[in-house]
Amino acid sequence: MAEEKVLDIENLTIRTQRGRTLVDGISLHLYKGEVLGVVGESGSGKTLTAKTILNLLPENLSWEADRFAVLGADYLTLGKKDTKALVGQKIGYVPQNTGSYLHPMIRIKDQIIDGYLRYTKNNRGEALERARELVKAVGIRDTERLLKSYPWQLSGGMRQRVNIAMALMNQPRLIVADEPTTALDSTIQMQVLDLLKTVNDLYETPVILVSHDLGLVKYYCERIVVMYAGQIMEAATVEQVFSNPKHPYTRALIKVIPSLNIKKGERLAEIPGQLNAVGTAGGGCAFKERCSFRQEACEYTIREKTVADNHYYRCNLDF
Amino acid sequence: MLSYIYKRTSNAVQVLLFVSIITFAVLQWIPGDAAQLILGSEATPENLARLRTALGLDRPWYIQYWHWLKGLVQFDLGRSYVFGQDVVTLIQQRLPVTISIAVFSMLIASTIAIVLGILAAIRKNTMVDYLATGIMQLGSAVPAFWLGMLMIVYFGLELKWFPVSGYVPPDRGLGGYLNSIAMPSIVLAIGEVGMLLRTVRTSMLEALGQDFMDMAKAKGLSSFTIYFKYALRSAMIAPINVMGLQFAKLVGGTVVVESVFGLPGVGRLILVAVEQRDVFLLQGLVMFVTALVILISLLVDIAVMFINPRIRIEMQGE
16 A cells, blocks of 8 residues: 555644643544544544544634644645635545534535535536436435435435535545444444445545444444544554454443344443543543553553554553 | 415414404593594584494494494505595505605615624624624614704704605605605614624524534635525524514504604604594504504515425425
């Protein structure tokens, strides 16, 4: 694989206006053709990280980084307008499936083509032709009817297909999928992710797949980044994460993946405790309150390690 | 769609019927009948009796009500005894004045409110936003009669830009017409703009926080498209409703402003009817204003229906 860095983020920190840290010095790298899973609970900072890449961070939050290069463009020096144009032209955004990401009062066809018309010289007819092709490609049969519909006339799965088709309109060089399968049936979840994987295989478009579901994501990614309380706990290939998890949190996540042969009345496994606020670790480990392997050292110090083949983790223990 | 309009219309008829009963009953109960008022306290009992017979006041109340109602259905609102003319004629003479200042003040108020409301929402907590907040408070705090008098003194008497009072119909020169309604329209607009501005700003802020705005930004659309195609479209429903209510209120008569500027409008007619105890005129005017308000709110609802595809399509009913 060509080692071209699509995403090169070093030491990204996101803070609120009052100085509370939400994402605490994370580094992310994504290479051409790769699918990177970013996994963590709600509040782990994974969505904020994705929003920073999309230039969608809310105004009351600010970010800083040592390096923030997306598709070769450096966000740290890129102007506001150019960043917006870069995101619109080269990044496809597949949002959470809540339906609220499509405007309820605008027909699908007008929403699907407006970003395309902005960044190509093609006319409306050509844009609609491309929309038709893509909508068909994402598995919608009655394309004409779909294009004429309003979002609330569609099912959740249909809407997410529309979102994917819309993300593909400008032939993106990066796809950011932020919890793309939330609130979908599990069969539809697989279909949506299969679709993203197909796009990835076909066009070698790199994908960042943000999800809380490690069990689902593992089938679609090459590498996985496990986030907790705004920090990266572990980052490695899927095989490494599942065959040789180094961080107790990753182990806990693997353990809570529900298996199919669960017995009736049996409780689903869970990780005890709650996600603590980011930045309360006080130099120690962010996961210490919930960790069953906690040692005294975890209170005030943490070790970052990288072992064989870029397997990164942040823990005082060695498994 | 048609069934909706039918439902709303039959609803409106019921409301009108109810209002007619109340109006009739209230004016029956107040002391002194129309004949007494027309002839004055010096009238002889014979003359009074003769006039009562002529006006139909000697008949039972339900017959009187029935006759009045029958007239209403035929757009006969009765006859004013102060003016000695049909109420419909009186309204026809005065309605253009009231409609003119209502339309112009709404045009002024909504232009300011929409432009400033959008800017205030987009640039929240900046100078534009503070300016908007100032206008909101000023508009609702300053009494119309005082503002009107100030404008007469300054723009009318001092600068002589506009006539101090009176109304010039448009067929006697458009310039004169516009000049004669300019100041009253501005005074009314200042009274209306605050509420409307607040509504535009609030619903625009709500729209800006929606997820589809993130999507519009991620698509790299132009700011114009983002704010007007995406945000404003979903932010217009509440302001349109408010505009409808305000317009209905203005058309129903703007008593204070018409009085200050000496305009012969519907508001002044209502004032005369009340002052002179012109029962028939008052009855007719109440029914007219009620019908107008109901009609305008029906039109607003239909307009909103056309803007919101969800309601429109559900109305068509598959």
